[in-house]
Amino acid sequence: MSIDLNSPCILFRKDSEDHLRQIIHWLEPYTLPDNAEEETPTYLATSYMQDASEVYESGELIDEMNVAPSVDLNKDFTQLRLLETVEKFNDLYFFYSQTYFGIPMWNQGMVVEVRQKPLEIRRSISSVDHNKISIPTPNPEALDNYSNITVSELESLLNVSEPNTAIINSSDNLCIYQYRSEKRIAGDLPEGFLPEGYDRETLPDVSSDIVDGNYYIVRQVYFSLGLHWRCFIEITTGSILYLEIFCACATGQVMKLDPKSQGATLLTPPLNVGTTPSTNPSNPALNQFRSNETLHRLDPPDPSGNQHLRGQYARVIDPVLDVNDPMLATPYPANALVPAATPPTEVSPFDFNYNVRTENFGAVNCYYQVDRFLDFIVSLGIQLKPTAQDPTAMLPNTPLPIRVDHRAFESSQNTPIGGGCVGNIGNTLALGIAFAKITLSTPPSPPLDEYYSAATSYQIMLHELSHVLLLDHLHTPGFTGFSHSFGDSLAAILNDINSVYAPPSTSSDRFVTFPWEDTNSGQQGKYNRRHDRDTQMSNGWYWGGGQDTGSISYNSEQLLSTTLFKAYRALGGDDTNPLRREFAARMICAVILKTVRYYAATSSYVFFVSSPPDAGSFCADLRYRDTYFVANELPIQVDGVRMGTSHKAITWAFEKLAAFNLPSPTPPNPPAPPTYDIYIDDGRNGEYNYITNFWNTTEIFNRHQNDGQTNQTHQNPSPNTTNYLFVRVKNRGQLNADNILVNGYRCTPGGGMVWPQDWILLNSNPVSGGSGLTLGNSRIVGPITWTPPTGQNHVCLLFTVEALGDVPHTWYPIPNTVIPDWHLVPSDNNIAQRNLNLLAGYLGSIDVAQAADASGFLVRNPYEDPIGVDLEIHLPQLLRNNGWSLSFDTSNHIDLEGFDREGVPVKITLSGGHSFTREDIQNTDDRDIVITMISEKGIIGGLTYRIDPDLRS
Template identity: 25%
Template sequence: MAIADEPAGHSAWNPTRHGAWSSRQATDGELTAASLRHPMSPFVRTVDRSRIATSLQNSAHEYLTRLREFGETEGLPQQWLDALGPGKDDPTFGWMPIGWPPENEADEDAGNPFVSFRLGRKTMEGAEPDQTVVLLASERLSGKFIGSGLGLSMVANLRSTAEGELNAHFIGISASFYGPDTRGLESVDWEEVRTKPAQLLAQLHSEEVKRDIASMLGLTSISVRGARLIWVDGEDEWQVERRGTGRSHSSSGEAISYFFTVVGTPKKAGKVLGRVMLQAHAVGDARLFPIDPPSQATNQGYGKSRPSRSDDELDYYRTTVSGLPYYPRPLVLSSGGHEWLRVVQCPGFVLADHGAPANSPKSVNLPGGTKPPVHSDDFAAVSAFYNVSRIFNRLAAYGLDPFAYFRIGSLPLRLAYRSGMQAGPGKDGRTVNACVQVDGWPFDFVGPTAVGDRPGMEMHLAWADMSRRERKSWNSIDPSPAEPIGIAADDRWIWHEIGHVLLVAAVGELELRFAHSPGDALAAIALDPVSQLSKKGTYWRGMTFPWVFLPRRHDRSVTNGWSWGGTMHSALARVPESTAPRRKAYLSEQILSSSLFRLYRVLGGDTMEETPDDINTRHTASHYCLFLIMQALQLLGTQPAVPLRNDPEQFVDALIDADFGATIFRVASDDGATYYERIGGCAQKVIRWAFEAQGLYAPAGTITNAPGLPPPVDVYIANGRGSESTESEPIEYGPGSYAPVSLHWPLDQNVGDPLPWQAHRNAITVEASGISVVVGNRGSEKATGVTVAVWWREWPINSAPPAWNEPGWTALPATAAQDIEAQADATFGPFQFAPASGQRFIILAKASCLADGAYIDVPARACSYMRTRLIDLVSGDNNMGLRVVTLPLP
């Protein structure tokens, strides 16, 4: 494929011949959600740096035009495509300007969420290897985007060429639009309708309608944040669905925020569809828990680490942490002129905070020694600061600037270190729980919206244990209340709540539609590399919350109903888009965490050997998976144009987009002594398979407690990864799968049995006549025109393994292409192999066809041109196979 903007390059691109896949889902009756992905065949155009916004939009319009020519935009209104053309200024549909991060934070509309946005990522050295722009287009009236959730979303990954040009790579599109029997804004003749655009816009957020909505919902004030219109003719002309946020107050006077949906007409509020509380459950020195006590490698038994133990017993698991804010400095984390987080005083729950102003920062005296006691309010406050600060610093270490990440939600994140729950039991704080609460929007969608006007968030943290409290020594003057241990001390619970925080920050919602949140997965993946539980067997490793206990796991078996197409998810899968997630979302969160934890394991998390390289592999897999999840949530932030769907495939697409957009990922360890590095673009197929193994892509319309279906064409070179052990039983996936195995590669590997991640001895054979490669097809359709390429190089004994894209590889002459039927295989070769000297060799084979290429076939993927570890390349792409052989040949 030509990488150019000339007509020749334009005509050469054909996604239907390069393995595109699409999904289409009808939601809430009239609405259709659709997506198309072709990451192995990006649409590439050169853009003008001097007018990048216009140039990107024009390239995106050309991309849309090509998709329509191929029949890949069925259902999209032609008026939309026409409205997005160069120089067009349609009154009801258009491109959202690229407006985040803002050029001027002080601008009165700098916080406007109805914009396209940039996702920049910086390396430790300050370079920006990845540049991504999420282009949005949506409905508008009189120049104001109305937040209808109808429109288009496209991700443009930008790459600089050696010649200094800037290329934009498009690998898919997401869209939300009405079905053929429903008429929207684009379908009417505005010369004929009675209510003109400006008048209609004013009616959508009129004070009279807002008063009626507030009265119906029992709220003191509301803000309309979006409106969706359907033409119904008649006197009213339009049916209007309004969505927004509102406030009321509890009996104690505490403000409570809600999200609502009502459906009516331009002049009438109508009826309530839903109302949901904006709450999701779940420098001095101090001695703190570096990680939760059960995860630490100690000689103490599990029972001795329970949160019900005494201060002295739990002190065994603490270590001294330096550099914390010391009284009178507040527990506040700031960087680059932005305050990221603050621990706030809790006057309703902590005696020492009585009378403190709302949201005022907390200070803690840290005199050293064993202070503060584990069962104390001060320990809860410092633990909250320590655990959340580490996550924010990790976000920054991944190159994701927290200020830019918080596009919808506003910084600083407030940490109520000792607090109660607004919903359910525990309003007095005496509960084992935590939650995130959102302030709500102060204004309607028409704006303007300053940076400080966006909704803030507060993490409420209650107790970690109900059975024990302890008192400080009484000084005969001040009261000495009995104080519990706070849930802020459990970093796994904090990671779960951060899942909600990141969703609000980047997407504007507290929960995913298809699961409660990604928080369980974040906790499991972040802690596994450093947890002793990962080495104690499947039962212990799969416990998501082993300390402040919850019976949730991240290794659920698909055959026991923990399937995206199965028993445990079926109830949530049927919940309409406009309805709040139900209790089943916690079950589906375990399906999500099991899918994502499997991704981490496949990318290196099962490498349990203790050599420095193997430890590095395990930590790198953790960091990269966390980065992919964080970046994917940013890419889901398309609510004004393409809303969240009750469909996990939308999240899979975002994970794949994040991997495609990454070039080099590099992060330092906490002490700066070690670097964890991975080249992007080698995880796409593993991402899909991790969810396939958990039941996604199952036959539609049936409850299936089994793995899903592979892509229609999926060629592979067999390895030793056909099955996986789960909490209940082994699952056989068959050849060509990505079952988790250790990615250990000993320097003294000899000809013996190949390692599990390497090609099976019968898949790549070496004889006097040459090298033969067996290629299979695990798909349901014929793979046509399959070709095989083979390279070799010497690998001296006890030397480090070579990398791909470095000198020394010898390519062998190709053989003829073949077709491979579904569930069949074919042998390619022999490829002549006659090295003049040497004792140990690496043979690398690649199988490709138009419907399923290898990663290194795609010039836009970083692994195709950057020095890449063979382990990452081969283990992440079943099109690749590697064998180690010695001379003399067997």
């Protein structure tokens, strides 16, 4: 069967030249055709490549797609050939490399992901070059050039000044490589750091015969020179077209959060360029920002009783104990990263307590920060290593513990070096992380307290650990193409939770990604990075804009951190409660990490990965991984809330930075919304800016007669008789909303409800809203006929709407999981809730008091843990001015057992005030009595009672 890109069950991405680059079979997988001759992954992948050839424009390339690449100079044209099949978890990744002369092209072709149980395809990507490619046929003997390259030959080509310092690890393989001058030198070597004295900026120019953008046959040479490297040598001219270094940059006192984020506004960050020793903060000034934390998972003390900073997740490298460790051993004849200092040890009571401006403090932070993040991953329900029960894992290949060197580099304030992720010989996994010691005074021989360790920064550590994760899955420390990494996003999100600049603060300092590192230098590409670039779209800060420079600088990384931080804010990061911010951070990070965990790369001689080609594709991957679960994979739950509920806020965040527009020199106004997006308005016009009052929609309304298409005035439910519910739905998607379906639910009025336990379906079949709803228009859908229970003239109502290509969170039923209303409703514009009841006000205060006194509600606990709930009251100005007060028949504070579904009933009394009239009510727009239920973890719900001057008692 052919692939229909018009299907609402498919997510797809095209590039600026209208070539298809990604398909995600989101709501409907691709499966074997009815006439399949085999039920095997290979047969399915082959069928898919044939059926997808029209939309991927690959029909002329697939004749020999299941033949392995091999040199054939007669094939002077491009083909797709099966380079490798990689098994990862329950998936098989079929890597079809684009070839010329039968030689694989570097990271070009198609990848098809086949899930084995059930046998289906959910994702495919293409990096095929559709342009006309012409490579001169070489002399056959030239194919052997540089296959036995010597050290002296290599050093001459590289312009290495010190002879015999390189070690050649491999020179066996050819590939086809497209030369790009701006990408010729790759890898994040810290500025000013010269491994073995080699300065890669002295690399000789390429031959004048080399044309930027053309393809060439190159010899891949892997070598060691202080660190591990690779280079591509053009076989006829000997020009180096590509050069990459495999580096991306007990109890104990630690820096859990940087001083500035803790409120150190009067201290000058010590990494600021130009800061003098006299203005550097002293140890007494800095020490107050340390915290005493337990160092978890340490190995037992040695036989002499010395506790080392070595444990299950982290190991601070010791030049004596680790002399044979891969991070230090050959092929490092004079390893640039041999630790310059031995990490500290302590005897009982094992108190690693040091001043901030010391190497020892840096060593303790190295251990603590790595252990802290890996423990965070485990706390999300993501394993570090695969097991027989669950083959998925975050670090399936990287050896644990992660090696950390607390002072591998040495620098000064004028050449600040943070750290680097060090790759192995093939750059297929991380050997460890190396950090810098910044000298705060002028060498030589500065005093021991004139140091500041980059390892004290959790932000820098998170950035480097993102490289470790990417290396494990993609065999490269960064995303290939659209962003340097996702490390800045982790740094921004996880360090916002307890920052003094988080809400209720409105300071713009909240959006400084590295607030304690180099913030005043003004130098792009170091630590002067921000995650509010959406405020500068006119200056090119948007996806496809002038600042979207891909993986060759940190600009696109800032766009990614801006985007994901915006999604974090929408999911609760903008709450004033740090526990709600922590929930949002954990949820968004779970989606990011799960997505990265499913990327794959070839292990063969040509680099080829399944990572996304652009920001819109990464958004689609996040959306897919958030919602898709398989039989042997338990859904990740954060604080008892399952995944599958974040992708809409994530999609909106990418939308706001123009990820769904074609590249443009000017920012689109407004940016293009998703293809399909039907919604019920809760006051945000279908968008996802954070709100805490999520129960006030007026787009759901009840009528006593079936007249909702002509009269949208809400009437309180009339018990024991037929009522009619209607809802207004709107479309903000690029395409028409078709096959619109609506469901309605009710529950006893209150707060702390969870889906699905507390909600009763009102309609046996979804109510149709028809098709053809165009962008920007709305439609009344209904009625849903129902009979309110006896004694309830106020109920809580919840409606969902779906259309082709856009379904609500409730569409993904997963047994034994729940979603609390406080997260379900504001994170999905397909869902709206009405806990808004009308109080009669026709006779003024007499009616209002009687109606309020007849009202009551339940307080439930949506959490597994016991909680306390405070009932916060807001009275409109009219009632306050006339001396009225609202009270409950219970305390304003209610304690609840874990996951209490029966709840505590509360009755309302409105009393003690002066009378007011109907006309007084009509003369004000402030008519809402709002009761908000606030737990120590954040708002869990509420009710609104709106005084209606036209409603009789």
